[in-house]
Amino acid sequence: MSTVNSIEVENLRRVFTRRTPRKLPWQRNRQVNGNELCVTGSDKSGNQPKTTVAVDGISFEIQSGEIFGLLGPNGAGKTTTIKMLCTLLEPTSGTARVGGYDIVREPAKVRGSMGTVFSGERSLYWKLTGRENLEYFAALYDVEPSTTASKIDSLLSKMDLESKSNEPVERYSTGMRQRLAVARALLADPPVVLLDEPTAGLDPQSARNLRDTVRSLRDEGHTILLTTHYMAEADELCNRIAIIDHGRIIALDTPAALKAGLQEMHSLEVEVDRAPDGVLDELRSLPLVRGVESHASNNGLETWTIRVLTEDSRQTLDALLDLLRASGDRVLNMKANEPTLEDVFIALTGKSLRD
Ligand SMILES: Nc1ncnc2c1ncn2[C@@H]1O[C@H](COP(=O)(O)OP(=O)(O)OP(=O)(O)O)[C@@H](O)[C@H]1O
Ligand SMILES: [Mg+2]
Numbered sequence: 277m278s279t280v281n282s283i284e285v286e287n288l289r290r291v292f293t294r295r296t297p298r299k300l301p302w303q304r305n306r307q308v309n310g311n312e313l314c315v316t317g318s319d320k321s322g323n324q325p326k327t328t329v330a331v332d333g334i335s336f337e338i339q340s341g342e343i344f345g346l347l348g349p350n351g352a353g354k355t356t357t358i359k360m361l362c363t364l365l366e367p368t369s370g371t372a373r374v375g376g377y378d379i380v381r382e383p384a385k386v387r388g389s390m391g392t393v394f395s396g397e398r399s400l401y402w403k404l405t406g407r408e409n410l411e412y413f414a415a416l417y418d419v420e421p422s423t424t425a426s427k428i429d430s431l432l433s434k435m436d437l438e439s440k441s442n443e444p445v446e447r448y449s450t451g452m453r454q455r456l457a458v459a460r461a462l463l464a465d466p467p468v469v470l471l472d473e474p475t476a477g478l479d480p481q482s483a484r485n486l487r488d489t490v491r492s493l494r495d496e497g498h499t500i501l502l503t504t505h506y507m508a509e510a511d512e513l514c515n516r517i518a519i520i521d522h523g524r525i526i527a528l529d530t531p532a533a534l535k536a537g538l539q540e541m542h543s544l545e546v547e548v549d550r551a552p553d554g555v556l557d558e559l560r561s562l563p564l565v566r567g568v569e570s571h572a573s574n575n576g577l578e579t580w581t582i583r584v585l586t587e588d589s590r591q592t593l594d595a596l597l598d599l600l601r602a603s604g605d606r607v608l609n610m611k612a613n614e615p616t617l618e619d620v621f622i623a624l625t626g627k628s629l630r631d
Pocket of ligand 2: 354356
């Protein structure tokens, strides 16, 4: 891998300011039991500016030929970061360079050096065939006309879409549409490819195929930035991962190094017959416990899974079973696991990536 940086991000920040919808006259200063209800902090028209810090000063560098993952829960700021890097959104402050070009001062050059795919692609033309879509976008991206046909043929073959290339996109499966979107992003042969949740909504087989495609793009020399909230995907695919939460990067390393940081930790999983809300706080306050989360078990039954990250599994398990017994929760199953990236996230934030 060369050490040239394809993407350099420095202290990037994006704040959204949104006004709540304008209130109609009878909605303002309503009377409640004869008292006037005041809307505090509102301006004269009753509108209240609301700000959201979507991305809160993130910095990272991605080297050429790397697959770099932004891993984080819903609302962490992943899509906002991608949108700033592909020049769809201006940063509130901070800088970023893609292929050496500044995203604010040289947006056209930035766009020329990258291809972007958003999840649930809506920018394809559903009435056009796959091939017609690629012909249209090739013209839009100024692809050399003499090479357009051969380039489209090779992309359709690479994305395994040859047999469907003359069918309208509305007849494509979600996985095929996603592959066509990747083909579109590669039309101008960009050195950098941004993928926002590339496997969201795909069945396991299509997701696996797409991950293979991402790896082969890297092997061909593309630099890839992808976002995901699937830990296993980030673990399997990425050379390095930045874990992002509430707009901030809370850890950045290779998957192996992130997990090695938890070498002294044990991950316990206990399945119980109902939501174990009563015991979680007590569990968190036990000595040697580094993180606790619970979620509805993904097994079609109405059971819950408690996950505990601890420095001493035996002591914690005893205490956990005592707590569950006292609260009347029934234990259905339990096991100890090797720490995963999810445990890294739990150790850093005290909560699950699923939240
Ligand atoms: N146009 C907008 N106006 C106001 N707030 C926004 C806007 N776009 C995003 N946000 C807010 O910014 C925060 C980050 O959103 P973003 O879409 O970047 O998160 P994400 O990590 O991509 O989440 P997800 O996993 O759900 O896709 C969220 O709180 C979101 O509600
Ligand atoms: Mg998103």
